[in-house]
Amino acid sequence: MNIAAMIKLTVAMAIFGSIGFFTIHTGIPAVELVFIRCICATLFLGGMWLIVGGHKSEKWNKKEIEKTLLCGIFLVLNWVFLFKAFEEMSISIAISIYNLAPIFVLILGVVLLAEKMSFGAILATIVCFIGSILIVGLENFSSFNDFASSGFGWALLSAVCYALTVFISKTISGVSSYALTFLQTIVGILMLFPFCDFTVFEGLTTTNWLYILGTGIIHTGFVYYLFFDSIRNLSTVVVSVLVFVDPVVAILLDVLILSFSPSIVQIAGILLIFGSILYTVYYPTKVSHR
Template sequence: MTSENKGTAQLTAAMVLSGTLGIFVVESGASPFNVVFFRCLFGALALGAYVIARGWLRDHGFSPRTLGLAVAGGAFIVFNWVFLFKAYEATSISLATVIYHTQPFFLVLLGAVVLRERLTGAQLGWLAAAFAGLVLVSGVRPGDLGSLSGIGLALLAALFYAISTLITKRITGVRPHLVALVQVLAGIPLLLPLADFAAAGSLGAGWAWLAGLGIIHTGLMYVLMYAAYQKLPTAKIAVLAFTYPAVAMVADWAVYGHHIGLVQALGVPLIVLASLKVNMAKSPRAVASSTPAPAPAASSRR
């Protein structure tokens, strides 16, 4: 198997795992704050074990500045998870996931506002196309407050993800696995006051789903993603990233019977195509930020 084929298999597997994340969240039966707290806890154990086994704690490359940036990025990434998981409750996994994939456009806009990067005519055009797709895929009327709140939460999650990406993009000389580890470790004290341990005590089988989120969706998934990024060209990374929302929509339909209506479905290709065009204009590291992950940047970003 060639290096690129191996990278394709690794990234496809990671994106398929990403697509099942919503199922684990819902089946755990825990509140979004509890889900994220225990995802951080179990994820830190999984990533920590991997990093120690590889001997990467020696010569880690962190300086006080880059460590502070990793912690700051972690704060935004963990609350991005909270908002996304709340969006699952208010709408559906399918709708929240599609809307969440407006992340690249927030990153472009933040780059223009914060970093004074110039917006090209093509970027503005794709932003307009994505907005049109968002209007279509929302499929709600102004009186449908539940769905509107879910859409707002998914957009807020995407914004927080983009901010985390922008922060972590400034970290250089540190392995992405180490940045991810610092970010989930930062989430533990941040969410500790917000976690409801009394409710967590009665989860029963929900603990297995929470452990899966940490070990599978935070440990294994990111190891696969970061290994794949080193082997693949930008265009292939951008294309394979959309395995995630596709699997999420199929899983939501298969398990919960949720599906996007005909009018909403018209908006999906607009968002996907526009996001793909924006992603392919970035470096492979920046493209990585369009996937769902805890460490937005070491490689660029997530």
């Protein structure tokens, strides 16, 4: 067990748990916020990369660079979709749906790697989706307009893109963590520049800019360096368990600071989702040690 990697991932997830709180105080839409995050992270990680001299010893492999760039596309889409979800629904609800990602990683393994999926895993997947419907509310599925305005679709897309990011990044080993995230945030800048409305930056307060820079330097640069540096040294099961630090922090902040008060049905949905995910990542490990 790589203790240092576990600590890095735990710290990264704890910090990332506050991203929803920061996002709603930036005062700008999802696309523009992700664009600024990518600029801040590129400068931060590029500077760190130069300071530690990593650029001198970096070994470039065409196949791994292609994977890194593809991973960058999914990473940026994951951010945009998650922030769009924050605009439409409570942070707690969005984060709960977002953390369906481990289930999607499992499904990707079945589809792309021909891994076998047990009956328990299939049942857990079904229960997760039932839980996600409960926390959004059955009434929001009565018509397409209600569904579209609920933010469910954005949160679900963010989970899928996050799963693809984790799935692909686990196959990248020759690119340093600095170079990996640096290249991915460059991809974000190029992707989002044509879609940015720069008028949204007019009239922002100092507080808005502090939250914006915080999401860029801390939540993007620092956190994603820790994230990608740690997951390559940890098993998928350990990564899947430690990412639970993120929603725990997010939900606590939402309840304690933003006064979110979930209904009994929403609490049941949250418990169904996280209970099923814990079963999915823990039960196979338990069985393998019998």
